[in-house]
Amino acid sequence: MRIASFELAHNVFVAPMAGVTDRPFRILCKQLGAAYAVSEMVTSRKDLWDSLKTSRRANHDGEAGPIAVQIAGTDADMMADAAVYNIQRGAQIIDINMGCPAKKVCNKWAGSALMQDESLAISIVQAVVDAATPFGVPVTLKMRTGWRADQRNVVTLAKQAESAGVQMITVHGRTREQGYSGQAEYDTIAQVKAAVGVPVVANGDIDSPEKAKHVLEHTGADAVMIGRAAQGRPWIFREIQHFLAHGSLLAPPLVAEVQRLLLHHLQDHYSLYGSHTGVRSARKHIGWYTNGLPQAQAFRQIMNSIDNCDRQLAVVADYFERLGQLSDRLHYPTSEPVLETQT
Numbered sequence: 001m002r003i004a005s006f007e008l009a010h011n012v013f014v015a016p017m018a019g020v021t022d023r024p025f026r027i028l029c030k031q032l033g034a035a036y037a038v039s040e041m042v043t044s045r046k047d048l049w050d051s052l053k054t055s056r057r058a059n060h061d062g063e064a065g066p067i068a069v070q071i072a073g074t075d076a077d078m079m080a081d082a083a084v085y086n087i088q089r090g091a092q093i094i095d096i097n098m099g100c101p102a103k104k105v106c107n108k109w110a111g112s113a114l115m116q117d118e119s120l121a122i123s124i125v126q127a128v129v130d131a132a133t134p135f136g137v138p139v140t141l142k143m144r145t146g147w148r149a150d151q152r153n154v155v156t157l158a159k160q161a162e163s164a165g166v167q168m169i170t171v172h173g174r175t176r177e178q179g180y181s182g183q184a185e186y187d188t189i190a191q192v193k194a195a196v197g198v199p200v201v202a203n204g205d206i207d208s209p210e211k212a213k214h215v216l217e218h219t220g221a222d223a224v225m226i227g228r229a230a231q232g233r234p235w236i237f238r239e240i241q242h243f244l245a246h247g248s249l250l251a252p253p254l255v256a257e258v259q260r261l262l263l264h265h266l267q268d269h270y271s272l273y274g275s276h277t278g279v280r281s282a283r284k285h286i287g288w289y290t291n292g293l294p295q296a297q298a299f300r301q302i303m304n305s306i307d308n309c310d311r312q313l314a315v316v317a318d319y320f321e322r323l324g325q326l327s328d329r330l331h332y333p334t335s336e337p338v339l340e341t342q343t
Contacts, residue, residue: 001035001199001223003093004138004167006066008035011223012212012240014230015170015203016040016070016095016142023059024268025285028261029230030064033238036223037068038142041097044073044082056272060090068093070142072100072111076123080131087135094132096125098157099142099172112144112176115153122160129165138167142203145188148177152188155195162196170201170225180228189219201225207236209243216244232288234261252329259320262289263313275309286316293323293330 001011014021014029016038021029026037040057048054060067069091071082083094098121100111114121129139141161146152158169171192173184184204193200202221206212207229215224230236235253242250265285270278286303290296299319306312323330 003036003066003140003199005136006093006138010035010241010244011216012237012244013037013201013223013225014237015225015227016097017227017231018100019284020231022056022269023061023063023272024265025234027063027268028265029234029237032234032261033241034226034230034234035237035241036066038093038095039067039069041070041072041100042082042086044071044075044078046078046081046085049085058086058089059272066092068095068140070095070097071128072097073124074114074120076120076127079124080127083128083131083137083139084135087132087137091137093138093140094128095140095142095170096128096166097142099144099170112147115143115157115176116147116151118153118157118160121157122164125161125166126164133165139165140168140170141166142170142172144172144174144176145185146175148175151175154188155191158192158196158200162198166198168199168201169196170203173202173204186215186218189215189221193220193222199223203227206240209240209249212240213244232285232291252331254328255320255324255330256328258289258330259317259324262286262316262320266309266313266316270309279307279309279312282312286312290319294326 001008012034013036014034018040021037021040029037042054042057067090069086071079071086071094073079073082086094097111098114125141132139143154143157145154152175154171161169169192171189173186173189189202199222201223202215202219203225206215206224206226212224226236239250266282269282273281283303287300290299302315306315
């Protein structure tokens with residue numbers, strides 16, 4: 001699998017997700033088998049580039065390459081400037097966001113809202129490609145299938161984007177209208193793959209090794225991109241990669257390994273966000289890791305009352321210590337065993 005001059009180890013990627021795929025999460029996913037990761041979207045507004053939020057999103061300290069940064073906006077010149085700004089700060093690949101369905105993004109005509117104005121969308125693509133080319137930096141594009149069911153124009157836009165110089169196209173198999181409801185449209189992704197010569201990445205509802213294999217075969221896509229299924233389960237990348245390579249499923253991870261991974265993830269999270277913000281924003285990750293495990297709801301209630309990093313780490317460590325007494329490996333039971341309370 002290649003993106004321009006970048007050769008990747010395989011074809012299982014982690015999707016950019018606002019508020020999720022920050023530097024600690026990307027590093028963890030890469031360590032656990034993701035061959036490629038894209039940053040959270042960075043705004044094209046210059047007045048926000050010096051903000052704490054943008055500086056955190058643009059932080060790639062210690063991250064293995066290629067460093068891919070997703071940019072979002074509605075003005076071609078501003079998007080070109082954003083591409084150069086991020087390239088000068090280490091971006092090796094620029095990804096254009098034309099797929100975000102969030103209202104606060106679409107209400108400003110960014111994200112998937114751009115698909116409603118094809119001429120504007122392609123002018124942005126061309127401007128970003130023209131800005132990145134002198135630096136030898138490839139540009140990729142992430143889209144949905146269209147704005148709504150009667151406006152599926154992803155094939156048309158994909159062809160034009162390829163002509164403009166885009167090096168890879170990722171398609172989330174839903175319209176913006178669908179959000180994350182319903183079923184992903186793999187037939188539409190297959191149509192995109194048949195229409196262009198650049199690599200196509202399939203995204204949407206891929207939550208298991210078997211599903212990844214099915215989507216690759218059904219769409220003919222060059223790679224799969226995992227989003228929500230990686231939240232709290234970052235080892236899904238090695239599970240999928242192993243299944244695609246060997247046809248067999250890996251055993252569930254050891255509880256001790258998940259404990260170690262989560263504690264390290266939390267410490268890296270605190271280092272990026274600081275203790276005050278970090279202990280609070282870490283709660284969602286802890287909730288995802290423990291979702292479906294014994295007494296998870298009661299555990300999360302306790303976790304949501306903790307506002308100290310050391311205490312948060314200690315309670316997480318204790319929970320997994322007790323979980324390990326039930327089983328060596330992580331299982332999601334249909335009925336909830338009782339964890340013994342330790343003082």
